Each structure stands twice: as structure tokens, then as C-alpha cells.
Amino acid sequence: MNQWFAHTFPNVIYQGWGGDTGWWTAIVQTLYMTFWSAIFGGLLGLIFGIGLIITAPNGIAPSKTWFWIFDKIVSFFRALPFIILLAAIAPVTKIIVGTQIGTTAALVPLSLGVFPFYARQVQVALSEVSGGIVEAAQSVGASFWDIVFGVYLREGRSELVRVSTVTLISLIGLTAMAGAIGAGGLGNMAISYGYNRFATDTTLVATLLVLILVLVVQVIGDILVKRLNHK
């Protein structure tokens, strides 16, 4: 078995397990980037998504100005191709994390790349919470924060998990590009060590690992959505 593997996937073996170019390192880098940019980008996206909902004309705190601000910021970052954002944001990255390259440096563009996508997803998810329910909450004297947390986020919970799953999967896709600024990861493995060196077996294994990661996220997401939804 081992012999067959070594014979069929020589480049995969060559990459090794640990070390700078190893598989384990790549997996950890992908997970690291996905996790932290999901936290930062997710939080930012959630805030913008909620902002878009509550300041909308039919929201609980309608404001043309704030809605315009949220909307335009989200649209702007959403319009930037990620690979360009990755490069263009470098000076800002340097200010925030002290370096422009490496896995941690990639967190800044990744967070900024994923937040507008998530903000729109959150906006759609929360817009499905019926205005009638919000009104009923107001009629029993619920406060602003009661409505944000107790109605929007609570009622939209399963929808939020669903869009988070979608976002997380697209974020895994973005981490693959982060290799361009030396962030490593499975995407980088597939391109730099696989594709660029004609090591098709490396590309194949890296792709498979990304697929497994996506699949795991999807399955967990689906289970959670099912469990949380009482509609």
C-alpha cells in the first residue's frame, strides 16, 4: 500500500508532513486563516448586515444617511476583486499586523474580502424575519436591543447559520488565493508546489483536502440549520 502510494504520488511524499512546505503546515495555515478571518470578517459583516436592516426605510431605526454609509462601504469592498484587494491593502496590513506577508498578514485582506459578502448574506437572512413579528415585539414594549438580539438574531438564527455556512465555504476559497502574499495554505500548495511544478499529484491531493474541509463545514452547517429551525 505504502509502496503503491509512494509510486503514484511521489511529489506528495516529497512535500513531507511538517516543515515549511509540509502538508500539516498547509492544513494548519488554511484552518488558521479560515478561522480568524471568519471571526473578524464575520463580526464586521454581522454588524454591517444588522446595520443595513435596522437603518433601512422599514427598519426599526430608519436613517437614510446611515443606510447609505453601510450600503456604499459594503458595495465598495464587494466590488473589489479579491486578488487586487490582497495587494492593494498591503500598507494597511502593515500598520495593523506589522508585516505585509505571511499567514497572519493575510487575515486583514481575508477579513475585508469576506465581510461585504457576509453583510449581504446577513441582510438577506434577517430581512426574512417578518415585519409583523418586529411590530408585535414593539407592541409589548420591547426595546431596540431586545429587538436586535431577541427578535432579529434569534428569529433569524437558522437562516444566519445557513448563510454563515455559505460564507465559510467561500472564505475557504479566498484563503487559496492568499498564497499570493506568502500566506501558505492548501491553495498555495496546489498552485505553487503542484500546478507550477507540474506535480499533478500534489494538486490533486491538495484539492481533495480542500473538498473534505468544505464538505465538513457543509454537513455541520446543515445539521445545525435543521436543529435550530422551528418554522
Place this chain on the structure above:
Amino acid sequence: MTEEPIIKLDNINVTFHQKKRTITAVNNVTVHVNRGDVYGIVGYSGAGKSTLVRVINLLQEPTSGSVIVNNETFFQATDENAKKTIIGGNALRDRRRKIGMIFQHFNLLNERTVTENVAFALQHSPLKDEEKKAKVAELLELVDLSDRADQFPAQLSGGQKQRVAIARALANDPEILISDEATSALDPKTTNQILALLKKLNQEFGLTIVLITHEMQAVKEIANKVSVMQDGEIIESGSLLEIFAQPKEQLTREFIETATNIDKAIETISHEALVHNLKDNEVFARLSYVGDTTDEPLITGLFRDFNVTANILYGNIEILQETPVGSLLVILSGESAQLKAALGTLRDHHVTVELIKGGQSL
């Protein structure tokens, strides 16, 4: 001294500005609701009923007018550009808790159980946790849903959902309940159950109810006062009996017709041979009356005193607030002079006589 109305809406205007148009949803409406009233507001969709009732708890801020609830000014502005007084923030939220509201589509929190839905209304209540628990249990008992406490709204029928909504609306012991088409999405049987529950709340707890609906049937069941709304204006108001017995406006008649079907009966009966071939000494008439002017003795009296026979073709008697309101379609036959005298007697007994066919000479 008579008691002040619990809800005083005076000269309420609500206008919405869309890009280039101004839409007047409520136009100079004045409504006073007394403590203990069940006040029905009837109108077709788009008449402005929902907008009007939302002014009571300021879910809809009026453009101008004054809103006084329980002798407290919630809103006051003489016109759109005038300085306005409005109750706000915590005070408003606190007052809203004393004005329960139920909706056509129930508007329950789907991700919370029945108990949690009712408890949601109590989150700012001064009650201790134990007391809140007891209160929720008591409310669920009241609406007869104790056995559903841990279920989610999706597991309930429409009528059960509305009862949860009623329990939630009553959580903070309100004095006023606003019902926004609360029975419109329910089947007739369930509608009657909900109306019976509302009636019980009104009678046992003195709850003042403002009921908006497009179903005259619902109003007929429980209201004691009625306003009819059209195009943002109230076109007719009065006690339930006044409105039913003597509707003035065409729209009011239309609504009453939906509850009595008398016009349809006239239409059908007019094609019957008896009416179609009406003889010279006969009239086809509609007799309407309110109260204890019971039909039997009067009609027997017509024969006894005037030798006029009455052939009753259709009858509809409603009991509104324990008072019978009747409509009879009859063919009266007799000598011309006698007929005339008979009709006079009927009118003397406060029976409204409407000649539908024949009797040109009378």
C-alpha cells in the same frame, strides 16, 4: 361628571410621502373610545383602519392631531409643521405594555415556545422570575393552552396561535386590547371561539377592545359601538344598534348586508311567482324593527284590526347586545284604505316600512 374616554383620538391625520406623491392614509379622524367599550372599526382593506389603530400605541406616529390615552397625552401637533409633543423612549415602551395588540397573522416568535412567547412580553416586567412563571402559566390557563406550553408555534393551529398571541398581549395586564383583523385568517368556527374569548375578556376584566375588521359578522358578535371607515375617513359612527337598524351610508349598508343577506333575499324573492304576479290589493314590503316590537302580536293585530293579511316570505332576526333587530319580507293584502291604516299603525310602533313593490296608491 361623565368619565373621560380611555382613548381619545382627535383630528388625526396620517400622510405618507412617497417620492412625488403624498398619500393620506388617515384623514382628520376623531374617535373616542370609552372604558369597557368593544369598539368596532369596519372598512375594506386600504381604508386606513390599521394605520389608525397603530396611532393609539404610536406604532404609527400621526402627522397631526392628538392622541390621549388614559388621560395622558401621547402625541399632540396641530399640523405637520407645528411643534409636536410626543411621549418617547422608555415612557412610550412602558405605556405600550398597557396596550395589548393582536394581529391577523398572529406574529408569534417562531423560534420560541408558547411559554417563551408569552414570557417575551414580560422581560421588562417588575415581577420576580417566580412571579413571571406563575403569570405565564395563569395566562395560558386563561386561553386554555396549558397543555401546549412547550410547543412551538408551527405545531399549533391558527386558533391556538391567536390564543397564544392573546396571552402575550395580556401579559402586562393591559386596559386596552387592539385587535387588528385578528379573526380574518381563521375559519368561521375558530373565529367564533376567538370572539367569544374577547367577549369574555371584555365582560370579566372590563378590557376595552378596539376591533378592526372587514367582517361585519365579527363586529355584530361583540361590538357595542361601530365606526365605518372609507378612504381614510370615518363616514359613519354609532352604537351597534343604530348602525344596524338605521345605516345611513351606502357602504354601511353593504357591510350590514354581508352580515344579514337581506338584499340577496329581496332579490331572490322578487322573482318568485307570488311577488312577480302581485295583485292590485297587495304590497311587497320590508318591515324592519329594533327591540321588543315583536312580530307576532303586531301581525296578528293587522288582521284583527284592519283585516290585512301578512304573508311572511323571509325573516331575519339578529340578537345584537341582547336586543332583537329584525327584518321581515312580507306581502300584505287588504283593502286599500285598510292597508294604508295598517302601515300607519306599523310605523306608530317604530317599525320601518319600506315598500318594495306595489302600493303606488298608498
